[in-house]
Amino acid sequence: METKNIMIVGVGGQGSLLASKLLGHLLLSRGYDVKVSEVHGMSQRGGSVVTYVRYGDRVCSPVIDRGQADFIVSFELLEAARWLPYLKKDGVIVTNTQQIDPMPVITGAAQYPEQLVEKLNATGARVDAFDCLKLAEEAGSSKAVNIVLLGRLSHYFDLPEDAWMASLEANVPAKFLEMNKKAFQLGKNS
Amino acid sequence: MSNHKELMLGNKAVARGLYEAGVCFISSYPGTPSTEITEEAVKYDEIYCEWAPNEKVAMESAFGACLAGRRSFCAQKHVGLNVAADPLYTMSYTGVNAGLVIAVADDAGMHSSQNEQDSRHHAIAAKVPMLEPSDSAEALAFTKEAFEISEKFDTPVLIKMCTRVSHSQSVVETGERNVPLKTYEKNIAKYVMMPGNAKKRHPIVEARTKALTEFAETTDLNRVEMGGTALGIITSSTSYQYVKEVFGDDASILKLGLVNPLPEKLIRDFAARVERLVVVEELDPVIENHVRALGLEVSGKDLLPMVDEFSQNLIAETLGQPVPDFRTLDEAIPPRPPVMCAGCPHRGLFYTLKRNNCTVLGDIGCYTLGAVQPLGAIEMTLCMGASIGALHGFNKMLGKESEGKTVAVIGDSTFMHSGMTGLANVAYNQSNSTIIIVDNSITGMTGHQQNPTTGYNIKGDPAGKIDLEALCRAMGFERVRVVDPYNLEQCDKVLKEELAAEAPSVIISRRPCALLKYVKHQPPLTVDTEKCIGCKSCMRVGCPAISMKNGKAAIDNTLCVGCEVCSQLCRKDALVSHRKEA
Numbered sequence: 209m210e211t212k213n214i215m216i217v218g219v220g221g222q223g224s225l226l227a228s229k230l231l232g233h234l235l236l237s238r239g240y241d242v243k244v245s246e247v248h249g250m251s252q253r254g255g256s257v258v259t260y261v262r263y264g265d266r267v268c269s270p271v272i273d274r275g276q277a278d279f280i281v282s283f284e285l286l287e288a289a290r291w292l293p294y295l296k297k298d299g300v301i302v303t304n305t306q307q308i309d310p311m312p313v314i315t316g317a318a319q320y321p322e323q324l325v326e327k328l329n330a331t332g333a334r335v336d337a338f339d340c341l342k343l344a345e346e347a348g349s350s351k352a353v354n355i356v357l358l359g360r361l362s363h364y365f366d367l368p369e370d371a372w373m374a375s376l377e378a379n380v381p382a383k384f385l386e387m388n389k390k391a392f393q394l395g396k397n398s
Numbered sequence: 399m400s401n402h403k404e405l406m407l408g409n410k411a412v413a414r415g416l417y418e419a420g421v422c423f424i425s426s427y428p429g430t431p432s433t434e435i436t437e438e439a440v441k442y443d444e445i446y447c448e449w450a451p452n453e454k455v456a457m458e459s460a461f462g463a464c465l466a467g468r469r470s471f472c473a474q475k476h477v478g479l480n481v482a483a484d485p486l487y488t489m490s491y492t493g494v495n496a497g498l499v500i501a502v503a504d505d506a507g508m509h510s511s512q513n514e515q516d517s518r519h520h521a522i523a524a525k526v527p528m529l530e531p532s533d534s535a536e537a538l539a540f541t542k543e544a545f546e547i548s549e550k551f552d553t554p555v556l557i558k559m560c561t562r563v564s565h566s567q568s569v570v571e572t573g574e575r576n577v578p579l580k581t582y583e584k585n586i587a588k589y590v591m592m593p594g595n596a597k598k599r600h601p602i603v604e605a606r607t608k609a610l611t612e613f614a615e616t617t618d619l620n621r622v623e624m625g626g627t628a629l630g631i632i633t634s635s636t637s638y639q640y641v642k643e644v645f646g647d648d649a650s651i652l653k654l655g656l657v658n659p660l661p662e663k664l665i666r667d668f669a670a671r672v673e674r675l676v677v678v679e680e681l682d683p684v685i686e687n688h689v690r691a692l693g694l695e696v697s698g699k700d701l702l703p704m705v706d707e708f709s710q711n712l713i714a715e716t717l718g719q720p721v722p723d724f725r726t727l728d729e730a731i732p733p734r735p736p737v738m739c740a741g742c743p744h745r746g747l748f749y750t751l752k753r754n755n756c757t758v759l760g761d762i763g764c765y766t767l768g769a770v771q772p773l774g775a776i777e778m779t780l781c782m783g784a785s786i787g788a789l790h791g792f793n794k795m796l797g798k799e800s801e802g803k804t805v806a807v808i809g810d811s812t813f814m815h816s817g818m819t820g821l822a823n824v825a826y827n828q829s830n831s832t833i834i835i836v837d838n839s840i841t842g843m844t845g846h847q848q849n850p851t852t853g854y855n856i857k858g859d860p861a862g863k864i865d866l867e868a869l870c871r872a873m874g875f876e877r878v879r880v881v882d883p884y885n886l887e888q889c890d891k892v893l894k895e896e897l898a899a900e901a902p903s904v905i906i907s908r909r910p911c912a913l914l915k916y917v918k919h920q921p922p923l924t925v926d927t928e929k930c931i932g933c934k935s936c937m938r939v940g941c942p943a944i945s946m947k948n949g950k951a952a953i954d955n956t957l958c959v960g961c962e963v964c965s966q967l968c969r970k971d972a973l974v975s976h977r978k979e980a
């Protein structure tokens with residue numbers, strides 16, 4: 209099997225490390241070779257962050273390059289746009305529509321582009337955009353955006369729901385499990 | 399846990415290797431991307447771990463522990479090895495008792511570093527072997543092997559990590575712990591490096607390098623993967639993974655796991671079996687120069703860049719392979735640089751420095767973000783501790799012209815690391831300098847490690863606590879002031895007084911990092927839109943929680959921690975506090 213590539217992008221502090229941990233656990237449990245690459249340190253301070261998840265028979269490079277991502281899972285709309293060049297021609301962008309202004313926009317040095325979902329669609333990319341923050345809050349915590357996104361991503365995978373749930377159970381603290389399960393379902397059925 | 403397959407971060411795999419190799423002592427100083435090695439190792443109760451004040455002390459402590467007969471280890475980032483270079487270069491002469499292994503993590507691409515230096519030069523210059531894993535499984539295996547080499551060849555051994563190996567998870571299989579112990583024996587000729595003894599040790603070092611070169615010819619740390627013979631690639635580390643991704647079995651590969659010393663015969667034999675020879679290595683042409691010195695025809699840096707990290711597409715394009723098409727958006731995407739967090743105690747201090755038009759000689763830590771707009775308040779950052787030395791030299795040359803408006807800003811961890819000696823110099827050689835220690839009670843930038851000023855050790859248990867005020871006074875500073883950076887008026891007043899004073903002074907700007915678990919946050923502020931006139935005064939502090947919506951200030955209530963630095967700038971009282979008194 210050819211290596212499959214999932215990129216998780218967002219703003220430092222949004223919880224992308226849990227999403228990649230969960231995906232890694234899930235894919236390993238399905239018998240794939242897996243590599244997950246994260247960046248720690250400086251860029252976590254509110255900067256643009258990216259995590260790579262790759263799986264297949266044998267995965268070599270830990271990173272995903274331009275034109276290679278089967279999925280870009282984005283916590284924030286501008287970040288989805290930033291990483292578009294990494295999407296495979298027939299790849300899918302699954303993105304939160306939440307907008308977080310970067311400092312150059314806050315200071316007025318730059319503008320947050322308008323109508324990004326439409327513009328992304330216009331490039332011919334497949335875009336699945338929805339308000340994850342609303343669903344996360346409905347599930348019980350604004351922090352569950354990551355799990356809402358994974359619920360949505362699960363649509364595109366031919367994996368039994370049990371397997372997703374098992375990875376959820378293995379990776380989130382017991383006291384948040386019910387809330388996260390709800391977030392997963394809300395994302396999946398949205 | 400034995401013989402169990404799991405997905406593991408490269409750094410955690412090193413920690414697992416340390417556990418299995420029977421390591422008893424670890425002393426490190428944090429630095430991205432090396433930090434998690436020690437943070438993971440401390441989870442094993444069998445290993446004594448600590449954070450040292452800096453890399454030099456860490457390495458010397460690990461050396462002492464190895465002399466005592468226990469396998470020992472220290473980890474640091476690439477620039478940390480510069481700080482620890484002094485003990486390293488002479489430990490090469492003394493050799494070890496029990497095994498001593500040193501991890502150094504490079505950062506090609508400078509994800510979190512001030513330079514892009516290639517640590518292999520240290521291995522060559524210090525004449526110590528260096529192993530370079532390319533994924534987590536190798537990180538674990540090489541760590542164990544490094545201890546065998548250390549004891550067999552009587553030498554400290556370097557393990558070179560890099561961001562992509564340190565911070566990638568891949569599959570590893572774990573094993574059991576096995577603890578070989580040695581006893582300490584007095585040996586002045588071996589361990590006291592004064593000229594007479596060192597003269598006798600140097601030839602031993604040269605002989606050891608010869609023996610290690612022989613070892614390099616046959617060890618399975620180095621391996622040949624024969625494939626197509628039109629192209630032969632010599633590579634190591636993460637570059638090997640990119641090469642393998644692009645070529646699979648279409649090219650032949652000599653993968654080096656021992657990158658110092660390099661083999662000769664192995665390389666000649668490989669070169670003879672392929673038509674064209676290319677070296678693929680990040681940063682400097684270390685392997686390439688060695689291959690050239692053997693008189694072989696080879697490509698490398700004539701094709702590949704000397705800067706930044708590599709990737710599969712870069713290798714493919716350079717070596718004539720196809721790369722995939724991609725889509726682009728015809729739109730300016732604003733950058734998203736890292737920023738000080740909402741509620742960061744550094745913000746109020748930098749705002750004050752900017753308002754007073756200070757020239758700030760900075761240092762390394764979260765507070766380096768004081769250089770970013772809209773604060774833009776730092777004018778120099780070099781290496782850890784440099785702020786104080788630089789301020790001293792600056793003031794000595796410019797005198798009155800600079801003394802009244804120039805300061806050094808240094809964090810608590812950085813001050814302990816290498817600021818104290820700079821301070822001693824100011825006290826001794828008497829420049830009229832104002833040094834500001836930004837004490838947020840933690841090593842913030844690298845992800846919250848304890849340090850000698852916090853009162854806690856690596857496990858979070860109570861530990862010795864250095865009293866910064868007493869320390870500064872003991873060095874001879876009569877003017878030592880403490881301010882709360884959330885209180886702008888106080889900061890402004892004290893800064894003005896200390897800049898005006900005709901004596902060296904220290905200002906300690908003290909408030910714990912807003913991300914620390916024990917720090918209680920206040921409810922988010924709200925904006926009274928009747929009162930807000932949209933003057934943007936509050937935006938001058940560059941807080942990510944504040945933006946303008948429809949001509950009025952808006953506060954993101956998921957980010958705001960109620961620090962009230964912004965509201966002190968509002969002349970219309972439009973930023974409303976909901977403070978709960980304790």
Ligand SMILES: Cc1ncc(C[n+]2csc(CCOP(=O)(O)OP(=O)(O)O)c2C)c(N)n1
Nearest residue numbers: 429478762763764809810811812841842843
């Ligand atoms: C020689 C060296 N070792 C380690 C590092 C990594 N590093 C960068 S800043 C820093 C410490 C920051 O802590 P502190 O001075 O307390 O400032 P804070 O980030 O908390 O504001 C470290 C360890 C480095 N850059 N150089």
